[in-house]
Amino acid sequence: MARTLIVEADGGSRGNPGPAGYGAVVLDPETGEALAEAAEFLGTATNNVAEYKGLVAGLRAAHALDPEADIRVRMDSKLVVEQMSGRWKIKHPDMKPLAAEARSVFPPDRVSYEWIPRAQNKHADRLANEAMDAGKSGKQWEPRDSRAALDTAAPVRSPAARAADASAEAADEAAEAPSAGWGPDLGPPATFVLLRHGETALTPEKRFSGSGGTDPELSAAGRRQAEATAAALAARGTIQAVVSSPLRRCRETAEAVAARLGLEVRIEEGLRETDFGAWEGLTFAEVRERYPEDLDAWLASAKAEPTGGGESFAAVARRVAVARDKLLARYAGRTVLLVTHVTPVKTLVRLALGAPPEALFRMELSAASLSAVAYYSDGNASVRLLNETAHLR
Template sequence: MGRRFVIEADGGSRGNPGPAGYGAVVKDAATGEVLAETAEFIGHATNNVAEYRGLVAGLHAARELDPEASVHVLMDSKLVVEQMSGRWKIKHPAMRPLAAEAREIFPPDAVRYEWVPRARNSHADRLANEAMDAGRRGEQWRPSGVPEPAAAPSQEDVGATAPAAPPPGWSADLGTPTTFVLLRHGETALTPQKRFSGSGGDDPELSEAGRRQAEAAATALATRGTVQAVVSSPLRRCQETAAAVAARLGLDVRTENGLRETDFGAWEGLTFAEVKERHPADLDAWLASDTAAPTGGGESFAEVARRVAVARDKLIARYAGRTVLLVTHVTPVKTLVRLALGAPPESLFRMELSAASLSAVAYYADGNASLRLLNDTSHLS
């Protein structure tokens, strides 16, 4: 049984739309103790987008404390509460992906929403206004009493205030977006055999063909010259692919555990036909619902989506306004694309994603995302 949390979340815009920010606080439901605070200036946005961003940030903060928690969300936005409770439809395109993301952080039965008057939401309101005030000064919000970091910038952070221009056709309307260039790793011995190969198997290395694909991707990305950081799944095939690209770009590789592939449980190493023969009922359930897990303790797609969303938000915050190469796997790439589009879970089965292919998603200050590229293999020709 997980812990019980109360989340108070709010957002605001000075102009609606205008300079906007959000705030959220996580409290212990029994004692009222403040466990986490988060706030951010998000640039030009509407009140409703800022409120949704506050909700998403609060849910992520609660999940970091305990992914098994039950959560009671208090907000003074009637719109967000009614939409997230399923009583009102979500018609605005800027809010649909944010609502979809919020629903995937915790299981639906773990979250309860309640509208409260603004006076009962003053803590989150204060944080949102602090974030907007910080943005007006050209600063980022940080908790009271926490001084500005004095450490020398790392190699990754040099030039963060003046990011390189994105490639032609990738410019944003709301300032420089954070752009994730998504590279699926090169082939392993299991890839051409179309066997399930996740994070619960033997962690195979790249094949000779996979190493050639990694070098081809490195050449293409070096030619574009826009990647400013490289982040990889911890699995060997991604680390090897990322190392080939990073060496060509003169960058280091940062590892993000949330980018690992799905754990396919007892299906690891099997073909689809073999799984259908040995575990037909489990396979049918898995194909029908994103909450169904593979046989033997694997991960459901809903579980993968929650950890990928956490990793995404962490990386957007770290690399704001920059172009970052994420070297990862089929499911995380498809999940990032699905969340950006606000598409249903079944869309995962309707995307083609080749080994060493490139995709790209841009994330804007108003909370919107834009799919820029999907399954580009032109560099492998």
Template structure:
């Protein structure tokens, strides 16, 4: 079967360079030229080049959500981005390097070609970028025209979360900074993700692979105790405004313990589920090494290799987590949100915040019921504020 073909047109702009910035991207059907997805976002203060790269990433993600096997023709009026992503120009600027690296994780290079087009042939993406900047300077985020904000969540669910900016909800009001994870006033009100790993299950102390394709274990007695200690700590801190959880049983139990104490509801986010470990589910590392030595070595050597019998690699997980992050950021802009998840998703959120390479996930330790915190700012930057904190368990 011939692979489906998409055309991505992306653009970004900054009114001041650096200044108030935004991006726009459209995905077209390669045969008909019809627009099948749009994305746009105001990203705060940034340069033209940063905005252009973010527009590229949004377009790639939107296309991936429609068909990850598609062949892509990316067309941009930025000579810099086209030449750098094509590999003909070196990427020297430190702001560009992590963005280019992120763009390359969405699709294999063999599926993407880059072409320069004059600005007059990139009018749709340019229009969206300007709409996003207009919206941002008016104190709100961009919304797709003709789509009521009240229905945005339903559209996002139906579309599987193509991109946060495609179906962003109206959240224009921002509260004063909360106590707890302090926020720098000169950078505006950040959105804070407090990342809580679930409590122990029977598999945790045995260090067995426990992903989204296994037995879905519940919390052990110790795990339930850990969840209650976390709930006490968050209640004392008083800054969490929403609770979002992976759909797995162990994360829901942990999230529900905290939410009860805080008087909040738990929102389930499918994108926060653990990696599917396939045939490795329930095995220890040593057992996997004995039964699937070549597969394990390949997996450790490349983020694009999947565990034996799995349909998901760490690169695929990274893509899923990136889309999930953007969707949650759009929903809870300016708020402090507790995300209850698993080792691999939390490590990936931390890695992406740091702009670290894929193998950085192997250099992090996350204990059961540990807490991390990441803040996201309007200029597109992120700051890791806490890693593997277990003080509430002592």
């Protein structure tokens, strides 16, 4: 099971732009112990640059401690958290290389981002201020000078200085935040309507059925579900293309819908289900009985593989993200039906929400259910539907 580390980071600029510095601390999530600290005076820079620099430094400090760790980043910069989570587009050219540098330290699926109030980020804030104070004296911050772990209260600053910081940060976030309400027209999004295939003989028994098993066909119930879904989607009249996983149960479901809509089915390999290795065809209880340690590891970490060399959820997420981007390029501004499986559907929803890997275990997805995600030209995504089954009743 991978170790988890917490990275808290902050940055500041006395003038925005002005004398700037960052601070970062790596914490043990169980004890709260500070395992590593980093801080640096940057010269003249903006708040945003300092915050991103702090993030990079914190991630690098965590990587030096354990390059295989899972990372939870906590920052009081909504801008950085939203951009690194993929919910806000990075517009400013100075931010793009810094964000890319941050993403290069750990695989993105091993890093989650959480916004916290400034009062909960005192350690990193104190380090950033120590770095700026050192720079004011013509020096660089040294670890031996750190008092952040002993005194995490931020230095007392005048009301005018605090107001200036708050105003600058609000202006920065407003400039980068996605437009809402009466914002500019971004044009029609690419909308992926996500259809889980109909039932197979394995579905009612809740058996693992991935891409490494027997590739079962739809059952009689599954064929009825496919026809009911086809009728419902034909009545809506919005689907412009149909793309399917290569596995038989998806192809059969997709063909039923495509025939009703007068469309062809395109196959996308990246939409196949997880390879569950030696667990294929087994129930959860059977896996628990035969492979308890492997199952515990799989439930605890997205990087763990099923017994026998199956796919980890982290590997599936990378594969699905590649398929998503390819399909977005092909179907910009169109509404496309993707006929796929439990894990790819949940992964697309999770990535759109910027949710951590454990969110996969917190979503219900019924056979032949419909979900939908809209992808906008500014890089944002919106989950519009999840596990809708009214068409089957």
